[in-house]
Amino acid sequence: MSITVVGTVAFDSIQTPFGKADRCIGGSATYFSVAASFFSQVELVAVVGEDFGDDDIAIFRGRNINLDGLQRVAGAKTFFWSGEYGFDLNVAKTRDTQLNVFAGFKPRLNESQRKSDVLFLANAEPTLQMDVLRQCERPRLVALDTMNLWIATAKDALTRILSEVDLVIINEAEVRQYTGEANLVQGAHHILGLGPKTLVIKRGEYGVLMVTGDAIFAAPAYPLETVFDPTGAGDTFAGGFLGYLGSRRDITDGEMRRAIIFGSVLASFTVEKFSLDRLREITLSEVQERYQDFRTLTHFDDFERA
Amino acid sequence: MSITVVGTVAFDSIQTPFGKADRCIGGSATYFSVAASFFSQVELVAVVGEDFGDDDIAIFRGRNINLDGLQRVAGAKTFFWSGEYGFDLNVAKTRDTQLNVFAGFKPRLNESQRKSDVLFLANAEPTLQMDVLRQCERPRLVALDTMNLWIATAKDALTRILSEVDLVIINEAEVRQYTGEANLVQGAHHILGLGPKTLVIKRGEYGVLMVTGDAIFAAPAYPLETVFDPTGAGDTFAGGFLGYLGSRRDITDGEMRRAIIFGSVLASFTVEKFSLDRLREITLSEVQERYQDFRTLTHFDDFERA
Numbered sequence: 001m002s003i004t005v006v007g008t009v010a011f012d013s014i015q016t017p018f019g020k021a022d023r024c025i026g027g028s029a030t031y032f033s034v035a036a037s038f039f040s041q042v043e044l045v046a047v048v049g050e051d052f053g054d055d056d057i058a059i060f061r062g063r064n065i066n067l068d069g070l071q072r073v074a075g076a077k078t079f080f081w082s083g084e085y086g087f088d089l090n091v092a093k094t095r096d097t098q099l100n101v102f103a104g105f106k107p108r109l110n111e112s113q114r115k116s117d118v119l120f121l122a123n124a125e126p127t128l129q130m131d132v133l134r135q136c137e138r139p140r141l142v143a144l145d146t147m148n149l150w151i152a153t154a155k156d157a158l159t160r161i162l163s164e165v166d167l168v169i170i171n172e173a174e175v176r177q178y179t180g181e182a183n184l185v186q187g188a189h190h191i192l193g194l195g196p197k198t199l200v201i202k203r204g205e206y207g208v209l210m211v212t213g214d215a216i217f218a219a220p221a222y223p224l225e226t227v228f229d230p231t232g233a234g235d236t237f238a239g240g241f242l243g244y245l246g247s248r249r250d251i252t253d254g255e256m257r258r259a260i261i262f263g264s265v266l267a268s269f270t271v272e273k274f275s276l277d278r279l280r281e282i283t284l285s286e287v288q289e290r291y292q293d294f295r296t297l298t299h300f301d302d303f304e305r306a
Numbered sequence: 307m308s309i310t311v312v313g314t315v316a317f318d319s320i321q322t323p324f325g326k327a328d329r330c331i332g333g334s335a336t337y338f339s340v341a342a343s344f345f346s347q348v349e350l351v352a353v354v355g356e357d358f359g360d361d362d363i364a365i366f367r368g369r370n371i372n373l374d375g376l377q378r379v380a381g382a383k384t385f386f387w388s389g390e391y392g393f394d395l396n397v398a399k400t401r402d403t404q405l406n407v408f409a410g411f412k413p414r415l416n417e418s419q420r421k422s423d424v425l426f427l428a429n430a431e432p433t434l435q436m437d438v439l440r441q442c443e444r445p446r447l448v449a450l451d452t453m454n455l456w457i458a459t460a461k462d463a464l465t466r467i468l469s470e471v472d473l474v475i476i477n478e479a480e481v482r483q484y485t486g487e488a489n490l491v492q493g494a495h496h497i498l499g500l501g502p503k504t505l506v507i508k509r510g511e512y513g514v515l516m517v518t519g520d521a522i523f524a525a526p527a528y529p530l531e532t533v534f535d536p537t538g539a540g541d542t543f544a545g546g547f548l549g550y551l552g553s554r555r556d557i558t559d560g561e562m563r564r565a566i567i568f569g570s571v572l573a574s575f576t577v578e579k580f581s582l583d584r585l586r587e588i589t590l591s592e593v594q595e596r597y598q599d600f601r602t603l604t605h606f607d608d609f610e611r612a
Contacts, residue, residue: 017488087488182323182393184511185531205490206512209529218526218603223515225491257606291609297524298604300563303597 002041002066003246004113004139005032006132007122007235008079008102009046009070013095014274015084018228024275025059027079028122028145031232034279035239035266036120037063038287040246043113045069045132049076049101059276069113076101089230089271090204109135118246120238121165123147126157133164141251143167143242145234151178163195169238172203185211198256200241202234208260215253219260220298222268222290229274233267236279240266240287265290308347308372309552310419310445311338312438313428313541314385314408315352315376319401320580321390324534330581331365332387334428334451337538340585341545341572342426343369344593346552349419351375351438355382355407365582375419382407395536395577396510415441424552426544427471429453432463439470447557449473449548451540457484469501475544478509491517504562506547508540514566521559525566526604528574528596535580539573542585546572546593571596 007029013022029046036042042065048056052072060067082096105128114136121129121144129144136142142165150158151174158178162168168191172184181187188199188211201209205227207220241263248255265287272278318332335352342348347370354362358378366373388402411434420442427435427450435450442448448471456464457480464484468474474497478490487493494505494517507515511533513526547569554561571593578584 089488182395183531183533185529189531203512206509207524207526209526211529216529216603217606218513218529219606220513220515220524220526223491223517223522223524225489225495227489254607258609261606262609288609295606295608297522298606300523300525300567300601300604301560302601303564303568303594 001117001246002043002112003036003118003120003242004043004045004069004109004116004136005029005036005120005122005239006045006107006129007032007120007124009044009048009052010079010081011051012080012231012275013082014229014231016089016229017085017087019274021229021274025056026081026231026275028235030059031235031270031276031279032120032122032239033060033065034063034276035236035263035270036243036246037065038240038266038284039243039262040064040118042066042243043069043116045107045109045113047071047073047101047105049078050074052078059280066112068110069107073101083231085230089227092231107132117141118242119143120242121145121161122235122238126150126154126161130157130161130164133161141166141242141245143169143238145169145238146174148174148177159194162191165196167198167200168196169200169202169234169241171234172201175199175201184209185216200260202237204230204233208237208264210256210260212253217257217260219264219294221264222294222297224268224272227271230271232276233271236270237263237267239263261291261294262287265294307423307552308349308418309342309424309426309548310349310351310375310415310422310442311335311342311426311428311545312351312413312435313338313426313430315350315354315358316385316387317357318386318537318581319388320535320537322395322535323391323393325580327535327580331362332537332581333385334541336365337541337576337582337585338426338428338545339366339371340369340582341542341569341576342549342552343371344546344572344590345549345568346370346424348372348549349375349422351413351415351419353377353379353407353411355384356380358384365586372418374416375413379407389537391536395533398537413438423447424548425449426548427451427467428541428544432456432460432467436463436467436470439467447472447548447551449475449544451475451544452480454480454483465500468497471502473504473506474502475506475508475540475547477540478507481505481507490515491522506566508543510536510539514543514570516562516566518559523563523566525570525600527570528600528603530574530578533577536577538582539577542576543569543573545569567597567600568593571600
């Protein structure tokens with residue numbers, strides 16, 4: 001079974017209190033693909049410029065990632081983001097965003113991309129997300145990410161696509177911004193009322209809350225002694241989460257919970273180094289080992305009745 | 307087995323976005339005692355003024371709370387705190403603090419208070435906490451709470467008492483303030499290096515992290531649709547946590563984890579109404595039922611090996 005992801009492949013320049021990385025590989029679809037490929041075949045749909053060389057593309061090689069959908073435009077430059085973090089690593093300050101080749105990106109999906117089992121619409125303008133969704137032959141699971149910018153500038157279009165997806169992956173602050181609800185659980189039910197069956201709320205270093213019509217699952221983030229760079233943690237989470245789900249025959253509540261943990265495991269690796277430096281070096285058995293650490297981290301027994 | 311708590315019994319005036327309560331019952335030892343009394347016998351050590359009437363004292367009646375240590379000083383007024391919360395209920399803004407009778411409080415413990423199994427030193431000036439500790443005949447477990455004020459103004463005295471207690475219950479921001487470490491896990495190990503065997507870090511709506519020398523346990527807060535007033539949540543948590551531990555013969559890692567959940571359960575009730583209005587009406591079976599809800603909230607299975 002395969003997953004199609006439509007998003008950015010980018011260069012990032014990042015400064016954190018622990019160092020900096022200039023023009024390293026980034027982008028939502030990059031983090032997502034590498035993470036998801038631990039579990040599922042990925043169809044990557046993105047665009048890069050001429051400056052994205054073979055050395056850069058190497059990040060995708062030797063993994064279950066099909067690059068037929070990675071368009072390289074001659075004479076154009078790759079999407080570029082520059083940002084910095086203070087000691088509160090939960091908040092990124094954008095210094096510069098250059099859309100470059102992404103500005104004119106009109107993805108046209110080929111047959112295998114259209115027929116994927118799972119579709120991930122990474123953060124992008126909601127009308128672009130809708131255009132991609134229209135091309136697909138109703139995947140088993142459609143998930144969407146978004147950002148504060150689209151809530152502020154394209155709320156109607158965002159609301160339309162929210163009503164057509166199965167699952168929304170969104171930051172805590174964005175739930176409050178979109179709904180105007182201070183209470184997160186009420187905000188979540190507001191969004192579920194629009195159509196999605198599941199809301200996965202990312203809370204940075206505090207972990208994840210998954211809300212459905214009748215249940216909530218809470219997972220902490222893995223407590224790390226070294227967090228170097230939170231860039232890409234959300235997309236890595238989405239990749240691990242959907243990658244795992246894409247490999248399952250049935251998408252039950254129990255599988256969704258396991259998927260949340262695998263997503264959290266992969267995100268915890270991403271932040272240990274800059275860019276994809278940590279993610280690219282880990283093995284599946286390291287991922288599975290940290291899954292066991294999450295069990296130890298969260299486990300408690302029932303109490304004894306008197 | 308019994309628990310001695312030394313702290314405040316107070317009147318609070320509270321404003322939240324959901325309403326206000328004038329001159330309602332509050333205080334660290336009040337929330338702590340009522341919560342702990344679900345599991346253990348509590349020896350309450352605190353002082354009130356003449357304005358704290360029999361109707362007010364009724365909050366402690368009919369529970370396992372011994373009031374021999376509740377001193378009532380004629381002609382004096384009870385500790386008073388006034389505060390407000392915005393939509394971010396994690397942050398209280400103090401409008402007024404009047405120490406009143408608490409300013410001259412020099413607790414003298416009687417024999418049963420000195421011989422308690424568990425001692426909780428609620429937030430107070432570290433030298434007062436040390437004076438109480440010196441009076442005790444080495445309890446099985448000594449736990450301490452503190453606040454940003456003492457970190458800023460009495461750090462040396464605080465450091466001395468930190469080195470003599472078994473367990474510290476502290477806010478996330480206070481760990482960072484005390485240690486100067488941005489990374490919470492590193493900050494926790496810094497404090498453990500001073501002597502305590504266990505650090506329980508309160509993270510408000512994000513739950514609790516318990517850190518020991520070789521393990522971490524993460525518990526989420528219970529996701530509530532109605533949070534009216536977070537006042538007292540931390541002391542209620544401490545009461546449920548230590549009250550449960552006080553009722554156990556052995557304090558194992560497994561019991562500590564259960565205790566964290568019981569503390570979280572009780573705190574989740576406290577915030578549902580103003581003051582102790584919710585806490586005073588709940589039953590042990592409602593507490594146990596919500597413990598089960600925490601199991602559902604956090605449970606995930608091991609993954610299947612291929």
